[in-house]
Amino acid sequence: MRNVLKDLVTGVLFSSNACTLSTAFKERFDKVNGSRLYFLHKEIFTMTQGICSVSTYFTKLRDLLVEYDSILLPPPAVEYFEQLEYQRLLQFLMGLSDSFEQARSQIPLMSTLPPINNAYAMVVQDESRRMITGANYGNAGNIEPTALFSAQSGIKQRRNYSLEFDFVT
Template sequence: MAQEITHSDDSMSSYYIHHSENPGLILVSQLLTGDNFASWYRAMIIALSVKNKLGFVDGSVLKPDNSDPSLLTSWKRNNNMGQTSVSVYFTKLKTIWEELNHFRPQCVCGSCCEGIRKLELHHQMDYVLAFFMGLNESFSQVRSQILLIDHLPSINKVFSMIIQEERQRQFGSQEDDWQGYKSGESICFRSSQGL
């Protein structure tokens, strides 16, 4: 009896993950700056196309339904490969903001402190909006809820709210996997039954 080849085993499939691929893999050596977007974009498109992963980025590889758990698992694995956690994203932004703060005016005379405080509140609002701009669209509902708050919370409070949402999703995803395991939909369970 011939062994069945799955999507994740076929090197021509978008679902195939080579053993050298991982979330930390650098696809292009050129870092994105404001001046080099066109060349960086071309290099990224080529790199993703060669690895047969462009469909996960442009949305042409759609999420499969629950009828094929192994295909759904492969899709999740590939789709999550390019996503950065909220913590990593926030840490990168925070580092940049701290560097920028070294170039902002500091009150040394004691008479301009009120103006500096107002400017700092304005910067906090800018930080929140910049953070929201880089978030995955899946956070649009919680982002909208935060923007409806009368006085926009500080960036640290906003980060806390977003990270809480991310953790709830991870917990929900693990719970779905557990439910599948309990109902006998586990890949390991199904393959052992076929013996």
């Protein structure tokens, strides 16, 4: 009884059984805070990676999702949980920076979509590989191949050679 507030002790002492006590506490304290729920929903759906690492972005998103779930428990249906996991995977992918465009386009095309934790692991592996090799593919998909070719050093402009000859007579 040392862990119960003084205001609640009489309710605990005089309750007939644990079920009625649990029901009474649930009615009294289990209220959804609408403003907090709205705030979490907005934070989840507007969060992007920005300049932070994928790990930091994923951790912040995951923390918000856990708090959201603790406030508003979904109904116990398997299909609902699959749909919820899919929405969270899409939210994670949409929030990634543009340098992960390939992951954003490839992961949804998989025959069976991975859970959000597996998608996170794939993106972190890609991020680690980029750090090791020093590669950044941010906007590489938008560059014309001819621009890359002509931008290489040591390539001289080609002169206009034609098949017409001038003969001196």
